[in-house]
Amino acid sequence: MVYDAGRYDVIVIGAGHAGVEAGVAAAKMGAKTLMLTLNLDMVAFMPCNPSLGGPAKGIVVREVDALGGVMAKVIDKTYIQMRMLNTRKGPAVQALRAQADKPLYIKEMKHVLENQENLTLRQGMVNELIMEDGVCKGVVTETKAAYYAESVIVTTGTFMRGKVLMGDLEYESGPNNQRASIKLSENLEDLGLDLTRFKTGTPPRVNSHSIDYSKTEMQPGDEKPQCFSYETTEFITDQIPCWLTYTNEVTHQLINDNLSSSAMYSGMKRGTGPRYCPSIEDKIVRFNDKPRHQIFLEPEGRDTEEVYVQGLSTSLPEDIQHDMVKTVPGLENAEIMRGGYAIEYDAVIPTQLWPTMELKHIPGLFTAGQINGTSGYEEAAAQGIMAGINAGAKIVGKEPLILDRSQAYIGVLIDDLVTKGTKEPYRLLTSRAEYRLLLRHDNADLRLTEIGHDYGLITEERYDQFVEKQRLVEQEKKRLGKLIIKPGDAVQQMLQNANGAPLKEAVKAYDMLKRPEVTYDMLEHVIETNGDLPDIVKKQVEIQVKYEGYIKKANEQVDRMLKMESKKIPDDIDYDDIDGIAFEAKEKLKKVRPLSVGQASRISGVNPSDVSILLVYIEQGKIARVAN
Amino acid sequence: METDTITAISTPVGEGAISIVRLSGSAAIPVTAGVFQGKNLHDAETHTIHYGKIIDPETNEAAEEVMVTIMRGPKTFTREDVVEINCHGGMIAVNRVLEIILEQGVRIAEPGEFTKRAFLHGRIDLSQAEAVMDLIRSKTDKAMSVALKQMDGRLSQLIGRLRQQLIETVAHVEVNIDYPEYDDVEEMSHEMMRTQTQEVHAEIDHLLEVAKQGKILREGLSTAIIGRPNVGKSSLMNTLVQENKAIVTEVPGTTRDTIEEYVNVRGVPLRLVDTAGIRETEDMVEKIGVDRSRKVLEESDMILFVLNYNEELTEEDKKLFEAVRGLDYIVMVNKSDLEQKLDLTKVNQLAEGKPVITASLIKEKGIDELETAIAETFFAGDIDTGDMTYVSNIRHIQLLKQAKQSLEDAMSSLDMEMPLDIVQIDVTRTWEFLGEIIGDTASDGLIDQLFSQFCLGK
Ligand SMILES: Cc1cc2nc3c(=O)[nH]c(=O)nc-3n(C[C@H](O)[C@H](O)[C@H](O)COP(=O)(O)OP(=O)(O)OC[C@H]3O[C@@H](n4cnc5c(N)ncnc54)[C@H](O)[C@@H]3O)c2cc1C
C-alpha cells in the first residue's frame, strides 16, 4: 500500500541538467515544487565531458540564463578554464566554452537547489505515475510514497532501462554505475508512450600523474575574463589548461584488430548512436583514411587527478582500452581510473509532445532533457527550463511559453524535436538555426530577459540593469547617427593602420562603423567619447551597426516565417475530412498535430500543395463558423 | 492575410490574340506605375483603362505597347488591388512584360493562387471551396508535371552538381564553426570561398545565358539590318523573306508601325527587326551618336551590316563599324554587280574577323554564302540546338536569377572581408533556391553532409 506523502503543484523527477532548471523555474514562478532524484550527491552530474558551452550550446547557456535559469551562474563559479570560441569569425557564431570542475559543479548546484524557495529536494526512485481519467496527477516511489501534483515533469536522462556496454560485458545501469530506472520506463510504455532506443558513450579517464604532458600541446584558457551569466561580476582568474595529443597508425591498427570485441561492433542490434559523437571505433571505420585523430586531455576538476580523454569514447573491452590508451603520445604510461563504456537507454519519441513539452495524450505530464531524444547538458537545460516554465504557468495561470525559431536556439531545438522528431540523439548545431545571425551570444539578454521577467524568473534589479543597457545602446546608436567625421589626419591614419580606404568626404560616425575594418574602439579615438559606456554596450552597438544590413535581411525572412506561424490550426481539426491533402501528409499531420500552418509546413512529407489546401480549409472553417 | 504581390500570365498560353499579365496585391499598382509610360497610374481611379507603354527600367526603353486596367480592392476578384496589363504582341510581348514585372520584385503566382486569394478573402463562397481545393491540387500537379517535363534530365543533374558543390562549401564553413578545435579540418579561407562561389556563379550565369538562347530558339533571333541609305537593306530583307518563306509573315500590332518578319534560315529562326526600326537606324549614328546606337544594337542577337560595293567607305560606315564592335554581326557588301569602289582590304580590317560577304542582291549572288555565314555565326556560339540543356520554365529562370543574386550578395560580402559565417548565409540561400528548382527543399541535407564529409566527435 502506498502512503500519502504530500501534495505539490509541480513534481520534477530527476535532478540532472534538465531537472534542476525545471525545478528552479517552477519554484521561482511560485509553484510549490518537489524534486525527486536517485542520489543527492549527484545532482547535475556530468556523466561525460567536463565542459559546458561551445558553438550553439554556449549560446543556449546564455539563453537559459536570460530566462532566469541556473546553469550559467553555477558554471561561472566552478569553471577551471574559459574560452571564447570562433573569435576570428562573425559575432553570430562566437560562443563561450567552459571546462567545468565536475565535483564542484555538483556541490554548487546542490547549494542552489537547497536554498531555492518553494523547492523541496528529496532522494527517491520514482516507479510510476499516478493517473486519474487520463490525466497525470502525481508519482509513486519505490518506497511507496505517493506524491500528488498538478503537473509532473520527467527528466530521467539516460537512466531509462539503461544498459551499460563494454566489450561483452553488459549490465542494467544508469550512467556511471548509478541505478537504472526500469519500472518508470515500463510504466511510461504502459501508459501508451512510444519509446525508442538510443545509445551514447564515454571515453576512459586517466590519472594525471601518469601523463607525460611534455609530449602534448598545452591548450590554455583565455586571458580576458569572460563569463556566461549576465549577473556574474567575479571571474576566476586562476585557470587550468587542457592538453592536445593525437592517435596514430598503431592506435588504429589495434582498434581494427579488436573491432569485433567492441560492444557496438559485435553484431548485436543496438540503439542508435549520434553521428556527431562517434566512438573511436566509428571514426576508424568510417574515416579509415585519416592518419590521426585529435585527443584532448581535460582535467575533471581542481581537486581530482582524473583526466577525461576526449576523443577516445569507446565500448571496447577493458584490456583493449588499456592497450589503446598507451599507444597515444603522452599516455604511454597512463593509468586508466575508469574505463570508457557505451550506454543504451529508452527515449520518448518527441513528436508526442506539444511545443510546451507537455505530452499530447497525457495532460499534466511533461518530459524534458535526454529522455526526449536529445544529447548534451545544454540541450537538457534548455528543455528543462521550458518545461518548468510551462508547468509553472499552468499553476499561476499564465499563458504557455513557446519560443519560435527566430527567438532562440531553444526555440529551434524544441521545434525540431516536436515537429520532425529525431532519428538519433539530437544535438544543437549552429547550422540548425536558419536565423543564426539573430541568435547571437551577445544578444541573448536582449532577446529573452523581457520574457524571463514576465514569467517571474528575473529579479527586478537585473531587469532594471537590462533596461538601462538597452537604453544606452539605443542612445549611443542615435548619437553615432548624428556625429559627423571629417577627413582629417587622425582619421586617415586610423584607416591606414587598419588597411582601409582613406576617407574622401565627411561621413556619419554610424556609417564609418559599418566599414568592416573599423571597430568601436578605433572610432573612439577619433570621435568624442560618450562618457564611460560599459564595454558590453559598445560591443553591442558595434555589432548592431556593422551587421545592420544582414540583420535586416534576416528579419525580413523572419517576418515571412511568422506570418505562417500566426495562422493557427484549430484544435479540433479533422484531417480525414480534408480531401485534397495527400495520404502521407495526413498521417504526419495527425501525428504531429501542428499548432500553426507554419509548423505544419516544416513537417517532412507535408508538401507545399498540402499546406495550401490546409490553409484554404482552415479559412473555410472560419467562414463556416461565422455562417453558423 | 498575404501582403505580397503576385503576378502571372492569365490568358491561356497561345490562345487568343490578347494576353494579359495580371497582378494582385498591395504593390500591384505602384509596381505597374513604375514601369508604365503614360498616365500616372498611382492615383488612377478604380476600374479604368489606360493606354501606354511598358518600359524596361534597366534600359529605359519602351518594351511593349499595352492597355492597363486598374482595379482597386476590395471590388476585385481577389479583393486586393488588381492590375491587368493587356499586351497585343503575342507571347513574346507578354513574356517580356511579365519578366519586367518580375524584375520589380513581384513574385510569380503559385498555380491557382489568384483563386486561392479570392477564396481566402471571402470572395468565393463556401459551396465553392471544395472546387477551389481541387483546382489548387490539379493545377499544382499539372504545373509540377509540366515543369518536370520541361526540365531536361541533364539540367537537374547540373543543378544537383552545383548544389553539391555549394553544400560542401557550406558544410566546410559549418564545421569550422561548430568544431573550431578540430585542426584536421582546414580553415576555409576567403580565397577558397571566392573560388567556389565564382565557379557556381559562372555556371548559373551560363544557364541563364542559355535560357536566353532557348528563348531565342522559340522566339527567333532578333536580327537588325543596318547600313547607310540606299545600300540595299530593304532588298536584303525581301530577299531573305522570299527565299525562306516567312514562318510568320506579319504579327500586326495595334499601331501599324511594327512589323516583324520571321524567317527560317538554314534552321536558324530569325526575327527581322521591324522596317520602322531599320528606317530609324539609317541615320541613327548621326542622330544619337555611337554609344547610344550601340546600346540599341546590343538588344539584337545578330546584326546584318550592309555596305555598298559601288561606293567608297564613308565616315558614317566607320562609325557604324564602331557601333557594332564586339557584337555578333555579318558584313554584307552589296551591289557587287557594279564597279568596285570599296576598299575591301580596309573593310576586312575593320570587321576584325567577322564574316564579310560580297553579294549582289539584284543578281542573286552571294546569298548562299550569306545564309551560310548566318548559320555559322549562330551555331558557332554557345548555342547548340540539337542537344541543349536549357531552362525554359519561367519559374526556373526566376529561381536561377534569385540564386544568382544571392551568390552575388555572398561575393560582395567576401569583397568586404565579412566573416565567412556571414558570407555563408547567402551561399546557403543559393543552395535553397537551386533546390526549389529540382524540388528538393529538405533542410536536413546540410547536417547529413556535415557528418559524412568530416570526422567529428568526442
Ligand atoms: C555515457 C554518457 C555519455 C555521454 N556523452 C555525451 C556527449 O558526448 N555529449 C553530450 O553532449 N552529451 C553526452 N551525454 C549526455 C549528457 O550527459 C546528457 O545529455 C545530460 O546529462 C542529460 O541531462 P538530463 O537532465 O536529461 O539527464 P541526466 O543528467 O541523466 O539526469 C537524470 C536524472 O534523473 C534522475 N533519475 C533517473 N531516474 C529516476 C527515477 N526513476 N526517479 C527519480 N530520479 C530519477 C537521475 O538521478 C538524474 O538526476 C552522455 C551521457 C552519458 C551517460
Ligand SMILES: Nc1nc2c(ncn2[C@@H]2O[C@H](COP(=O)(O)OP(=O)(O)OP(=O)(O)O)[C@@H](O)[C@H]2O)c(=O)[nH]1
Ligand atoms: N545594282 C544593284 N542595285 C541594287 C542591288 N541591291 C539593291 N539595289 C538597288 O539599290 C536601291 C536601294 O535599295 P534598298 O533595298 O531600298 O536600299 P535601302 O538600304 O533599304 O535604302 P533606304 O531604305 O533608303 O535606306 C534600289 O534601287 C535597289 O534596286 C544590287 O545588288 N545591285
